[in-house]
Amino acid sequence: MxxxxxxxxxxxxxxxxxxxxxxxxxxxxxxxxxxxxxxxxxxxxxxxxxxxxxxxxxxxxxLESYVTYLQRPDIWRRLVNTVIVAVGSGIVSVIAGGMAGYALARIKLRGARTIGLLIILSRGVPPIALAVPMFLVARKLGLTDKHITLILAYCTFLIPYVMWLMRGFFLALPKELEESAMLDGCSRFGAFFKIIVPISLPGLLSTMIFSMILAWEELLFALVLTNRKASTIPVAIQGIAGDTINGANWGALTAVGTITVIPVIIFALIVQKWLIQGLADGATKG
Structure with missing residues (x-):
């Protein structure tokens, strides 16, 4: 068998x-x-x-390209300026955009949906249409080539982005959380900062990370609103790219570009835990 x-x-x-x-x-x-x-x-x-x-x-x-351009003091100054502006605009935009997103998600306002749509539609305005008036206002106030000017300029396109992202997080949270806190004596602001903000911290952190990355790589506002003191790394790259008398200096361009990208990669690796958690929470809650 x-x-x-x-x-x-x-x-x-x-x-x-x-x-x-x-x-x-x-x-x-x-x-x-x-x-x-x-x-x-x-x-x-x-x-x-x-x-x-x-x-x-x-x-x-x-390493000739790196040595040549790392010895220039303006590169380090511009790198520090980029960090200051990116962190500052990220913090300001998350605070303002987060509160605006909460208001649109929770407070019953007449025309709230229209207001939200108008704010998000402002993202479609060409940046050059805002950069020139901003420069004229900053020059009138004596605020050209200042970090605070660049931070406020970046907030014009970061706040709508943050507002709509955080609105989705806040809509996914049950209203009973604030209502129970307000019954215990908390005000609307108290319930927001003591209850909602800790719960939404992963979303706030991930949104702030994206905002900082967007601010890190922005060129137009930095090119128009700064000169020397508050100039950022993208302006340095543009200056190298524009110096084409003897041909494009690709070694310098790629060296400064690599120096610009490396901090973003390191930062993303450090905060990837909170970034992934925030994205996952937004996907499951939204």
Missing amino acids: NTTGILAAPRRRVRPGPYIRIVAGVVFCFIFLFPLLWMFLTSLKEQRDIFTMPPTLFFTPT
Whole structure:
């Protein structure tokens, strides 16, 4: 009697779906990260290697571009300015946008939906249409080339973004939380700061992180409203890109670009726990 067919274990069918998703994820990650990798590799090349045709991945690395531009004091000053402006605008926009989002989510106002739509539609206004009037007002008040001017300018496009994100978080929270606190003697502000803010802290942190990243990379307002004292890193990159008398200095561009991107990557890695938690809470609650 042939028992081979009886004793043989059934073969499990291999489903290609998970492997296809993994391969697709790797391919898309490579596509999105390749420009950053190429920028970093270019920053390590000498000028003659940068213009080699066809481009090569094998070269003798050098830190000449980094050494040349890190020795310039304006790069460090602009990096500090970028940190000050990004953190300041992120904090101010989260405070103002969070309170505005809570008002739209909880307080019954006539025309609240229209007000919210008008605020979010302000994001569609071309930035140059706001930059020139801001410059004229700042010059009239003697506030040109100041950190506070740039922070307030960034808040004009960050606050609508924060407001609508936080409105979704607040709508997902049960109203009974504030109502029970107000029955115990809390005011509306007390219930907001003592009950709602601690619960929504992951959402506030993730929104502030995105706001800081948006402020970190902004160029137009920094170019129009600053000159030397409050100038940021994107302005330095634009200045290098605009100096094309002897040809584009790609080594300097990619070196300063890498210096600009590295702090954002490090910051994102440090706060990824709160960022992922905030995004997950927003997805499940919204």
